[in-house]
Amino acid sequence: MKVWLDAVLVLLILTNLRLLGSARLTVCIRTVAAQAVLLGVLPLFVQAGAVTFRVALLCAASTLLKAGALPWLLRRAAREANVRNEVEPLVGFTTSLLLGLALLGLSMHVADGLRLPGIEGPHFMVTVALFTTLVGLFVIVSRVKAVMQALGYLAMENGIYAFGMAFAVEETLLVEMGILLDVFVAVLVMGITIHHISREFDHMDTDRLSALKD
């Protein structure tokens, strides 16, 4: 089991690096969807053998939403907006990747500090969770396209979700469903807004949304 868990975690790191290094919008959307699938199977290896109905239901729901509905929504928003299929970063891809490695180092360092006295094990998972969160944040600030910012938000949410899983934080089913619903509606509203932005401006470059300032 441990081997499988580690494999999934390494794959998660790779999806993050791909999100940072890829120049194509559609590839980025697919990458975040893949991330959601990996997160969906993670509980199978974390809670070895003790997959309750509750866990199964949550995993199914979140995988369906984050790997199915939301990427579809964002791809549609991008296609209708008729934007070029390019990421257009403010920070170059090579620099992004190097910074990504730095973020990975930082996550390892922070995860070291978060070791719990009694509990052994989730250390690597905490590293990956923090790394995913940080990469999401970095994508939000360093990418111009509105779709990429929505993707960054999703990646960040994925990381936080993984963090909760690492410490086996058990929220009640209702709250977990509420969180999932909120994330879904958030991306839905973002998608609608992206649609309006592209109609209003003929682009969705958020660095050109600069009429409001002091």
Add this chain to the structure above:
Amino acid sequence: MQALRAELIWGLLLIPAAAAGGCFLIRPNAPRRALLVLAALGHAALTLCAWSGAVRPTAYGWIAIDAASLLFLSVTSILFLAASIYAVGYLAQEQRQLQSAPREPDLDEEPPFTNYPEATFTGCLLAFLATMSLVAVSRHLGLMWVAVEATTLASAPLIYFHRNSRSLEATWKYLVICSVGIALALLGNFFLAVAARSYGGTPIPLTLDDLAAAAGSLDPRWLKGAFLLLLVGYGTKMGLAPLHTWLPDAHSEAPSVVSALLSGALLNCAFLTILRVHGLLVAAGLGAFSRELLVDFGLISMTVAAVFLIRQADYKRMLAYSSIEHMGILALGVGIGGLAGLGALLHTVNHSLTKAMLFFAAGNILAVYRTKSTDQARGVLRVLPLTGVLWIAGFLAITGSPPFGPFLSEFMILKGAIDAHRPWIAAACLAALALAFIGMAGAVINMAYGTAAPGAAQRLDLSPIVPQREPLWSILPPLALGLAVLILGVYIPPPLGDLLRRAAEILHVQ
């Protein structure tokens, strides 16, 4: 203390939620607007009922009405009632304008725009009320998180009511910045869950009562981390600098009735969530840590806001920065504690009522002058005599001049700072308040007394002497709020005083 029935809470949540659903189904405008006011009245009536007692934790201890809930619920309910009356008039006016002629560009060089469908607007307004009520009554930190994020989502379409590029930009910034902030708060919730579990073995449910009962056994390191993340997350929503950047844009581009609710009700809800977590830290013996952070954030917010208030050229942005300043005062008051903590709770009430009144008045000015520039919108006292008086009274109140309510609460906070032997904080606070006064005074006096700029008068056919018509709906809500602020400055009704003291005790802010 009389125990009230749990159905009261469900009523408070379900009335606006059901009405919101109804809004999407009703096609004609008139009954939909009536529904808005009716739901607001129903919500206010139920809130009034709640004053006769308290609702004990129900539904697994997830929701309840204690003194703190009731305080914030009442403010929200009063503001929403005023806003619903204002909104009915406002929507009718917008509809007339759209039907009468193709819309001319505003003076701010905005191209003509259409409005978002009115059903969506009214529905989101009511959904916004439902989510804010849920924040006020929830006692489970996870549920609270869900509710706070839901307020963001319900209010985003409200900001984009005027379909133009500027409001779109404001909406996008609001969505992204607040969502990221709230995501950090979720991480904070997970930290709290870890803190609640690391030693005891059995996990403690994340309800306020369970956590407070086990406060001594929470892991202090994780608890501190949780507070930091929750403060940053919900602080983004509350508009504490340096996380405030969405606030001036959203407040200036949203319709004034929405700005009033954002400033007067939504920021309070975020403040309440921070207060709940702060109370937990005090119970766990980490009060010094959270107080210090609140004081720091408070001082930074007040300073940043004061700097941006000087020479502010847009009067709705000016009100937005004033909100940031007052959120800073609230954080500072709670951070100091003692009398200042009680003062901060009173100031929540005073600020909300005053700021909503100012935004309503700003809406009246904007409707006639069609510009948000303080330079162009001059001579308000002559063109709109009643609004002009409200505008000046609101300015005096918000800057803490006697005899209005904010003077009293700000005085309590300053007195608290001196009692706590922190004269430097009191001095810094006074300096920021003085700067804000000077910054706002210039703009407000110019707008009230100045002669209308020639360009504006010509383009809008405004004779600088002939007063414009001021419909009742546009005057009554701000007037009522203004009178309440005036009364609160000289007389605090005993039930309110009692409620404030009980809320301060529950939230551990004293």
